[in-house]
Amino acid sequence: xxxxxxxxxxxxxxxxxxxxxxxxxxxxxxxxxxxxxxxxxxxxxxxxxxxxxxxxxxxxxxxxxxxxxxxxxxxxxxxxxxxxxxxxxxxxxxxxxxxxxxxxxxxxxxxxxxxxxxxxxxxxxxxxxxxxxxxxxxxxxxxxxxxxxxxxxxxxxxxxxxxxxxxxxxxxxxxxxxxxxxxxxxxxxxxxxxxxxxxxxxxxxxxxxxxxxxxxxxxxxxxxxxxxxxxxxxxxxxx
Amino acid sequence: xxxxxxxxxxxxxxxxxxxxxxxxxxxxxxxxxxxxxxxxxxxxxxxxxxxxxxxxxxxxxxxxxxxxxxxxxxxxxxxxxxxxxxxxxxxxxxxxxxxxxxxxxxxxxxxxxxxxxxxxxxxxxxxxxxxxxxxxxxxxxxxxxxxxxxxxxxxxxxxxxxxxxxxxxxxxxxxxxxxxxxxxxxxxxxxxxxxxxxxxxxxxxxxxxxxxxxxxxxxxxxxxxxxxxxxxxxxxxxx
DNA sequence: AGTCTTTATAGTCGAGACGACTATTAGTCG
DNA sequence: CGACTAATAGTCGTCTCGACTATAAAGACT
Numbered sequence: 264x265x266x267x268x269x270x271x272x273x274x275x276x277x278x279x280x281x282x283x284x285x286x287x288x289x290x291x292x293x294x295x296x297x298x299x300x301x302x303x304x305x306x307x308x309x310x311x312x313x314x315x316x317x318x319x320x321x322x323x324x325x326x327x328x329x330x331x332x333x334x335x336x337x338x339x340x341x342x343x344x345x346x347x348x349x350x351x352x353x354x355x356x357x358x359x360x361x362x363x364x365x366x367x368x369x370x371x372x373x374x375x376x377x378x379x380x381x382x383x384x385x386x387x388x389x390x391x392x393x394x395x396x397x398x399x400x401x402x403x404x405x406x407x408x409x410x411x412x413x414x415x416x417x418x419x420x421x422x423x424x425x426x427x428x429x430x431x432x433x434x435x436x437x438x439x440x441x442x443x444x445x446x447x448x449x450x451x452x453x454x455x456x457x458x459x460x461x462x463x464x465x466x467x468x469x470x471x472x473x474x475x476x477x478x479x480x481x482x483x484x485x486x487x488x489x490x491x492x493x494x495x496x497x498x499x500x501x502x
Numbered sequence: 503x504x505x506x507x508x509x510x511x512x513x514x515x516x517x518x519x520x521x522x523x524x525x526x527x528x529x530x531x532x533x534x535x536x537x538x539x540x541x542x543x544x545x546x547x548x549x550x551x552x553x554x555x556x557x558x559x560x561x562x563x564x565x566x567x568x569x570x571x572x573x574x575x576x577x578x579x580x581x582x583x584x585x586x587x588x589x590x591x592x593x594x595x596x597x598x599x600x601x602x603x604x605x606x607x608x609x610x611x612x613x614x615x616x617x618x619x620x621x622x623x624x625x626x627x628x629x630x631x632x633x634x635x636x637x638x639x640x641x642x643x644x645x646x647x648x649x650x651x652x653x654x655x656x657x658x659x660x661x662x663x664x665x666x667x668x669x670x671x672x673x674x675x676x677x678x679x680x681x682x683x684x685x686x687x688x689x690x691x692x693x694x695x696x697x698x699x700x701x702x703x704x705x706x707x708x709x710x711x712x713x714x715x716x717x718x719x720x721x722x723x724x725x726x727x728x729x730x731x732x733x734x735x736x737x738x739x740x741x
Numbered sequence: 742a743g744t745c746t747t748t749a750t751a752g753t754c755g756a757g758a759c760g761a762c763t764a765t766t767a768g769t770c771g
Numbered sequence: 772c773g774a775c776t777a778a779t780a781g782t783c784g785t786c787t788c789g790a791c792t793a794t795a796a797a798g799a800c801t
Contacts, residue, residue: 272515272552272553273553273555275516275553276514276597277516277599278511314511320586344586344706346585347585349601351556358555360599362599362603363584386797427775429778429779430778445760445761447778448759452758455758471771473769473776473777474776474777475765475768475779490734491730492730493728495760667749684790685749685750686752687788689750690788712747712796712797712799713749713798714745714746714749714795715794715796716749716750
């Protein structure tokens, strides 16, 4: 490796990709766009695009989300950086390095295409294939990350509207993890964690339909869960 | 934002930066290089450099580590992507997007400068300031990440030589977390976690000096810790 | 030698968390 | 009104965890 010019550097294109997840009708959905341009024109992909000259990756992610899907300023949308994908041939046009983000939304406003996207829509997570580029891998990584972060952080409330019932919060865990949780135990655990949720004092209640009305809660001030809310043990199955 | 050319993209320089940590004399150390080139010539920085045209970020990270510090093929060096730093003005020369990695080493071979690095050395973590660019922030992020991953993964064994005592493993936790742990309880917990460590059968032992010889262990096959080994609760201090 | 110090390892004990489960309450639906 | 549904309350045995004590095996000191 000696002898190459130490100051030489290759220019790369830098993009962002977004794995935006939400819950609709009790199922995990992901925001997809139909590509309007080559390569992969007509195929579905994660929203995203090139960084502008003076943008940070997070700024670019918010801009592309707004441009391609019409989702903007969605009640404090929290983006979390997932990782960066830099394999040399991940884009057939040229060398592209992509910074991937995850985001979670409570309600699901309908997106609409724009910019490079012919159209945009929520797609059930299980049916989000095939995807352009290496976006299937990015989406799978995002799912793993969100599942893991539910254990140790208060992230689950980001899937819920500003005021929610403990049943709705439990649905988040069950849907993302794909397991059933015991309701009384979940309740005990959540309420025993200081700062996770706080009750809405106005004796509020909400009826989705049948059954006893549930008390409403708001997201608490904590961001980390101590102790964590571990998913049911996959005993004997070393990860 | 309408009206800009959808295919326009700005070329960026892409670099990698490495936060390589090790334990020396019971203290956390980080691998630093003295910059030989402007900007920040003569100042200390994390090792790293530009991606070559057909390199992935991880490949570039291993190459730069070898070039700048002479550390190569260090018994299965495991790099983990930390995050990507893309603020527009983080490099005074031009627009540079940097993919940061963390790595952990057991023993600490002495590094030697090379490439862009005038010299390289292990520096105690507490005294690793000031650093060039935004490397202080990257280093702090790396420390946070490693501390968190010790709880949920078997990462701690990466700080240890191939065969180690439980006391050495405990030192990793105590040094990174900056807390003292109860030795019998630590032992009980580690041995109760299947796949974390496995005893070296050959009645092996090792004496660093005084005291009863300790049994030797090897890293197990597990990569995740279930249940996690939580650090002492910061009760009442919501994170 | 004999004792002290140091480190590893074994074991004990009580508080609390957790999983599985049952019971009660408060609504809607037919 | 009862059947059904979902939320909430409570119970109970097991297991974990932190704090602590005790023992074992080495070097250091006198």
